[in-house]
Amino acid sequence: MPLPPIPVVNYTDLTCAHPMRRQQAIQTLGQALETIGFLILDQGPVAPEVVRRAHQTAAEFFTLPDRIKGQYDADHYPGQGGFSGFGTEQAKHYTCPDLKEFWHVSYRSFEQAPAPWPTEVPQFRPIMTRLYQQLLACAHGLLEACALYLGQPQSWLADMARGGNTILRLAHYPPIPLGAPAGSLRAAPHEDINLITLxxxxxxxxxxxxxxxxxxxxxxxxxxxxxxxxxxxxxxLTNGLIKSTTHRVSNPRQGNQRRLSMPFFVHPRPEIDLSPHAAFLERTGGQPRFPTMTAETYLNQRLAEIKVTPVG
Structure with a gap:
């Protein structure tokens, strides 16, 4: 039996003034997140040219010598992002580190000094700032649509994310090195920690x-x-009504090309209570199935499990 296709949602339908078109798009989005945990967004507000230039700029940074990249190590900039070297992240329950290196553009990169921005690539900061801003606007639109699908006020989820330390990760997967541990992957199976990822x-x-x-x-x-x-x-927060689906980045099956990706992890503010909301208990069996804790506690526990320095 073939696997079902990933639903495609048109962003302009989610935000249009036509009530029926908008409601249908919200329903498609909500059902996709409830049953699959994934969807593909089409015609969003992120400019393809900005994405193309961000890929080009990230590639320029990652081809710098390790000694230069290491000057921007995230451990030197607590809470502000920066660079994490190859093999520093390891998925929960896995013994092999992921075959990647990455740079975090933190929300606090724009608010606090000295924030890490690589001077060797002058266009890095303006391009990544523009991409971050466009993705953040898109994320808030998606959170508003998700809140309406869940029967909550439109701003319910978006308000949680305002001021949260949302992260733009620039992930570089170099060609698989000789001698990589057996069973190691570019990104081992995992679930994302945050609210939503773009x-x-x-x-x-x-x-x-x-x-x-x-x-x-x-x-x-x-x-x-x-x-x-x-x-x-x-x-x-939804007591399991909305699914968090396991995913991975597999090693190349043909050739050994490098790979760049740019996930945008949308986080709530640290003080937000993530306890299962009463509105969803009846729809999910009547009893809380997930723990009571704040976003800060939840994030720090999960980051410790995957051996990543907290960025909040």
Whole structure:
């Protein structure tokens, strides 16, 4: 039996003034997140040219010598993002580190000094700032649509995210090195921690989601599209009504090309209570199925599990 296609939602329908078109798009979005945990967003507000230039700029940074990249190590800039070297992140329950390096553009990169911005790539800050701003606007529109699907006030989820330390991750997967540990992957199976994730098209395939019958479904956005998935925080808040789906980045099956991707992890403010909301208990069995804790506590626990320095 073929795997079901990932639903496609038109962003302009989500935000249009036509009530029926908008309601249908909201319903498609909500059902996708409730049943699959993933969707593809079309015609969003993120300019393809900005994405293209961001890929080009990120590639310029990641081709710098390791000694230069290491000057921007995230450990030197607590709470403000920066660079994390190859093999520093490890998925929960996995013994091999992921085969990637990455840079975090933190919300606090724009508010606090000295924030890490690589001077060797002058266009890095303006391009990544523009991409961050466009993705943030898109994310708020998606959170508003999701809140309406859940029967809550339109601003319910978007208000939680205002002022949260949302992260733009620039992820570089170099060619698989000789001697990589057996079983290691570019990104081992995991679920995202945050509320929702937006992922512009990557430069090479590899993203796969785990289907209900245990098979891996490849998913790849085309230029102008954004892959959207829901994270554990939204699953916790809705008592499991909205799914957080396991996904991975597989190693290349042909050739050994490098890969760049730019996930945008949308986080609530640290003090937000993620306890299962009473409105969803009846729809999910009547009892809380997920823990009671704040976003800050939840995030720090999860980051410790994957060996990543907190950015909030």
């Amino acid at each position: 992922l512009c098209e990557a430069t090479a395939p590899g993203l796969e989601i785990l289907s209900h019958d245990g098979r891996w479904l490849p998913i790849q956005a085309t230029p102008g599209q954004i892959v959207v998935d829901t994270g554990d925080m939204l699953q916790n």
